[in-house]
Amino acid sequence: MKKVPLVDLAKTIRSKNAGVDHITFDIIFRDREVYEYIKQNQLITKEMVAQIYNISPEKIVLFVYFDPAKAIKFTIRRSKPSGSPGETDVMGAQQYPPLFEISLTLPESLLKEEGGGSKG
Amino acid sequence: MKEVKILSPTGHLGFTPIEEESFWKGVDRKPNFICADSGSCDIGPYPLGADVAASPEEWQKHDLELMLLASRELDVPMIIGSASDTGTNRGVNQFARIIKDLAKKHKLKPFKMATIYADVQKDVLLKRLEKGEVIEGLHGRPPLNKETLLRTDHIVAVMGVEPYIKALEEGADVIIAGRSSDVAVFAAPALWSGIPEDIAFYAGKVLECASFVAEPFAGKESVLGILREDEVIIEPMSDYQRATPESVASHAMYERIDPFIEWLPGGYIDMRGCVYEAIDEKRTRVRGSKFYRTPEYKIKLEGSGKVGERCFMIVGIRDPYLIANLDRVIEWSRKKVKERFGESGYELYYHVYGKNGVMGELEPIKNPTPHEVGIIVEGIAPDLEMAKELTYLAGRNFLYARLVGVKGTAGAAAFISDEVLVAHPAYEWTINHLIKVNDPLELFEIKFETVGGE
Numbered sequence: 184m185k186k187v188p189l190v191d192l193a194k195t196i197r198s199k200n201a202g203v204d205h206i207t208f209d210i211i212f213r214d215r216e217v218y219e220y221i222k223q224n225q226l227i228t229k230e231m232v233a234q235i236y237n238i239s240p241e242k243i244v245l246f247v248y249f250d251p252a253k254a255i256k257f258t259i260r261r262s263k264p265s266g267s268p269g270e271t272d273v274m275g276a277q278q279y280p281p282l283f284e285i286s287l288t289l290p291e292s293l294l295k296e297e298g299g300g301s302k303g
Numbered sequence: 304m305k306e307v308k309i310l311s312p313t314g315h316l317g318f319t320p321i322e323e324e325s326f327w328k329g330v331d332r333k334p335n336f337i338c339a340d341s342g343s344c345d346i347g348p349y350p351l352g353a354d355v356a357a358s359p360e361e362w363q364k365h366d367l368e369l370m371l372l373a374s375r376e377l378d379v380p381m382i383i384g385s386a387s388d389t390g391t392n393r394g395v396n397q398f399a400r401i402i403k404d405l406a407k408k409h410k411l412k413p414f415k416m417a418t419i420y421a422d423v424q425k426d427v428l429l430k431r432l433e434k435g436e437v438i439e440g441l442h443g444r445p446p447l448n449k450e451t452l453l454r455t456d457h458i459v460a461v462m463g464v465e466p467y468i469k470a471l472e473e474g475a476d477v478i479i480a481g482r483s484s485d486v487a488v489f490a491a492p493a494l495w496s497g498i499p500e501d502i503a504f505y506a507g508k509v510l511e512c513a514s515f516v517a518e519p520f521a522g523k524e525s526v527l528g529i530l531r532e533d534e535v536i537i538e539p540m541s542d543y544q545r546a547t548p549e550s551v552a553s554h555a556m557y558e559r560i561d562p563f564i565e566w567l568p569g570g571y572i573d574m575r576g577c578v579y580e581a582i583d584e585k586r587t588r589v590r591g592s593k594f595y596r597t598p599e600y601k602i603k604l605e606g607s608g609k610v611g612e613r614c615f616m617i618v619g620i621r622d623p624y625l626i627a628n629l630d631r632v633i634e635w636s637r638k639k640v641k642e643r644f645g646e647s648g649y650e651l652y653y654h655v656y657g658k659n660g661v662m663g664e665l666e667p668i669k670n671p672t673p674h675e676v677g678i679i680v681e682g683i684a685p686d687l688e689m690a691k692e693l694t695y696l697a698g699r700n701f702l703y704a705r706l707v708g709v710k711g712t713a714g715a716a717a718f719i720s721d722e723v724l725v726a727h728p729a730y731e732w733t734i735n736h737l738i739k740v741n742d743p744l745e746l747f748e749i750k751f752e753t754v755g756g757e
Contacts, residue, residue, distance in 0.1 A: 195553070201560045203344050203605075203732040204442045211553055236665045244442075249562045251552035251579055258560045260442065262664065264732035266347030268610055268683050269652040271663045273347045281667045 185291050189227075190283035192217055198278040203265045205244065206275035207258040208232075210282060217293050218253040226287050227255055235281050305532060307496045309489055310334035310540075312370065312525040314512035316341035316383060317356075317363035322523045325514075325541035329525040330373040332540075336492040337374050339366070340485045340511050341394075342385020344605070344732075345558075350389050352456045352607030352730035356397070357388040367401050371477065375411050380471065382478045382488055390459050390482025392422045398479045406755035413756035414477060417470035420748040421481030423458040423604060431738075441603070441735045455606040455733045463568030463602070465743035467491030473751060481747070482605065484567050485511035489528070498530045504572045505592030506535040508565055509554060516554040517544040538586045546587045548579035568603070569743060570596040599739050602746060606734025611650070611683040612690040613729040616698030618678040619717035626676055628706055629655065632715065636680075636700040640693060649693055650683040650729075683729045694723045 190196065194213040201207040210227070212218040221227060229246035233239065238259060246257040266273045310329040312321045316339040330337075346357040356363070367383070374381035387394030395418050402416060429452060432438065438447035459482035468491050470478045480488075486507035493503035506528050509516050514524035517539040524541040537546040555574055556562035565572040576591040625632055633653050640651055657676035659666035678701070682694030701716035709715060740746060 199558045200345055201558050202442070203348075203735055204444070205560055207556075207558065207560060209553070209556055211549075235667055237667065238665070245561055247562065249552075249556060251577065252549055252556060252562070254553065254556065254562075256556050256562050264348070264735070265344070266349065267731045268613075268650045268729045269663075269681065270347070271654060271659075271661055274345045277661050278665060281662075 184288050185294055186286050186288050187294060188283060189285040189287060192287065196279050196282050198275055200265050200275040201258055204261055205258050206261060206278055207256065208279055208282065210255040212253040214293070215253055217289065220289060220293055221287065222248045227285060229257065231285070232257055232282070235285070305497055307336070307493055307498055307530045308332065308334040309492065309506070309510060309528045309530065310337045310525055311339065311489065311510040311513045311528065312337070313339050313366060313523050314515055315343050316366045317358035317387070318343070319523055320362050320365045321369055322525070322541070323369065325525040325539070326369055326373070329527050329540040330377065332527055333377060334379065334527065335496065336380050336382060337370050338382040338488050338492065338510075339370065340384045340483070340488050341398075342388055342390045342482060346388060348607035348730040348732045349727045351391065351459065351605065352609055353728065354389065354391050354393050354457050356394065360397075360401075363387065363398070364401055364405070367398065368405050371402060371405050371411075372409065374477065375414065380476055380478065380492065382467065382480070382492060384480045384483035384485065384488035386479050386481060390421055390480070391457060392420050392481065395420055395479055395481050402477060402479065403754050407757055410757075411755040413753050415473075415475050416477040416479065416752055416754045417473065417475035418750045419462065419466045419470060419478065419480040420750075421459045421462055421483070421746070423460050423746060425452060425455065425458065428452055428458070428604075428738075438604070438736045438738050441737060444735060447734060447736050451733050455608040456730070458604055458606040458734060460738070460746040461568065461603040461605060462747050463487050463743055464491035464494055466747045466749055468495050469744060470749055471495045475751065477754070486565070486567055486572075493530050499532065500594040501592055502530055502533065502535055504567065504570075504594040505574065505577070505589065506530050508572055509535065509537060509551060509589070512554065512557065514539060514541065514544055515557060516551055517546045518550040519544065534588050534590045536582065536586055536588050545585050548581055548587050551587045551589060552577070552579050569600045570594055600741075600743055601737040601739055602743075604734050604736045604738055605732070607730045608733040610729040610731050611685050612687040613681065613683045613726045614690045614694035615724045615726050616680040616682075616694050616722070617719055617724075618680060618698055618701045619675065619719075620678065620701070620715070621675045621717065622709070622711055622715065623674070624708060624710070625704070625706070625715055626673065629658070629676065631706055632701060632704045635704045635706070636697045639700045640697050643696055644689075644693060648685070649689065651693065651697055652681040654679040654681065687725065691723050691725070698723065
């Protein structure tokens with residue numbers, strides 16, 4: 184088994200507004216087997232992302248594994264609608280980087296083609 | 304087999320110009336319709352509230368000119384939704400004016416233009432509230448009340464496919480519509496051509512952002528949708544992009560709350576049964592989407608209201624002692640503002656770049672050690688003079704922060720320029736609600752006129 188940061192396994196990690204009251208996050212994996220392993224073993228959970236962003240799990244209105252895109256998707260409720268006074272990211276487009284460092288433990292056999300991978 | 308081809312050249316008309324090469328390639332394929340959405344909530348509440356465009360008119364003209372010339376050349380309808388970023392009556396009238404100017408410039412033969420208006424007057428909603436009607440809030444917002452309605456400056460209703468279909472039935476060659484569901488701009492012509500709802504609505508969903516559905520990532524490149532009885536085929540028109548099962552599936556979840564269900568006026572798309580299949584390197588076929596009608600027809604209302612006048616001031620700090628004690632420095636600035644203006648009647652924010660200027664309270668790194676920080680002071684007040692004074696007071700007081708142990712007693716801040724910048728007024732999304740209607744057309748007005756032939 185080997186520890187790998189999520190940023191090395193995902194093809195895309197992004198965040199974006201979903202309407203004016205939510206920000207949605209997509210983690211799209213490069214490799215189907217890696218995705219399936221993470222899904223089967225629930226290595227990434229709603230509680231984990233709630234902790235990263237220091238929000239209560241109820242603020243995460245959706246957390247799903249989305250097979251057709253080999254992706255994890257979750258959506259959080261904004262504390263205020265987008266663009267309200269005090270806004271820091273009106274499009275919600277720069278809220279994803281803390282996900283890079285999620286540390287995952289995977290069998291090395293799954294990682295043979297992932298070595299030296301970078302974010303896509 | 305029935306087949307309808309729809310060309311989608313841009314995900315947000317006017318926001319940045321359409322790439323012409325892939326557009327004309329798409330036109331060569333002789334689409335039956337050329338459609339684009341021109342609106343977004345991503346631009347924040349200011350354009351709707353103040354009723355102004357967010358895109359430069361030159362870019363809007365550029366995109367409209369391409370689409371109009373291609374549509375007239377092929378003699379197929381051109382359909383634009385959410386005109387000029389906000390989809391307000393202002394936006395519809397602006398785009399209609401541009402179309403008329405272009406028809407004159409290019410001496411186009413007469414054609415029929417439909418304009419569809421989506422503004423909702425406050426008193427219409429006020430009367431409905433007074434009659435006891437409940438206008439339900441979306442996503443945990445409370446039902447609309449009088450107070451929220453009255454502090455809203457501009458309201459639009461988000462139309463479904465029905466007004467578009469009506470315009471097509473009446474023979475429109477060009478449709479310029481106000482605020483719309485992005486999906487409706489594409490689903491309406493498909494439905495009108497006889498494509499079943501299950502395919503038409505899903506096709507609208509995948510086509511509305513143009514080249515975002517393909518890979519590698521690119522904006523403003525044209526994409527062709529080929530719709531049949533039980534499938535939709537996505538084909539990018541640029542040389543370098545491919546629509547793969549994964550890129551199309553990934554797009555289903557892009558900027559949406561849920562990757563499986565998409566709510567629309569009058570129903571929802573269910574994507575749980577979608578099957579994505581590569582036809583070849585460039586094209587992907589999707590089958591299995593469903594559309595379900597809801598018993599009641601509900602339309603989304605969007606509203607934006609002014610909070611106050613707003614100013615910014617930029618402050619830089621390099622002294623490590625001040626950076627380590629930044630909370631106390633900000634407290635000092637805040638205290639000086641309170642001494643002058645009291646506890647309320649204004650809003651004051653400190654955006655600390657280098658600490659949590661991007662993520663605010665969501666930032667997990669709580670104690671960074673940057674060697675310098677940039678602070679944007681944001682001051683909001685009922686009038687501009689007060690907003691300016693407030694922001695000056697908060698910004699300049701970084702210079703005078705009294706902290707025991709500060710070495711640099713000649714000034715604790717660096718300014719690019721000792722000035723306050725006047726920003727757009729602050730607005731807020733006040734309304735994100737659903738209203739029940741008996742007739743999908745009832746909140747929208749459709750007008751027709753003949754353009755060209757001059």
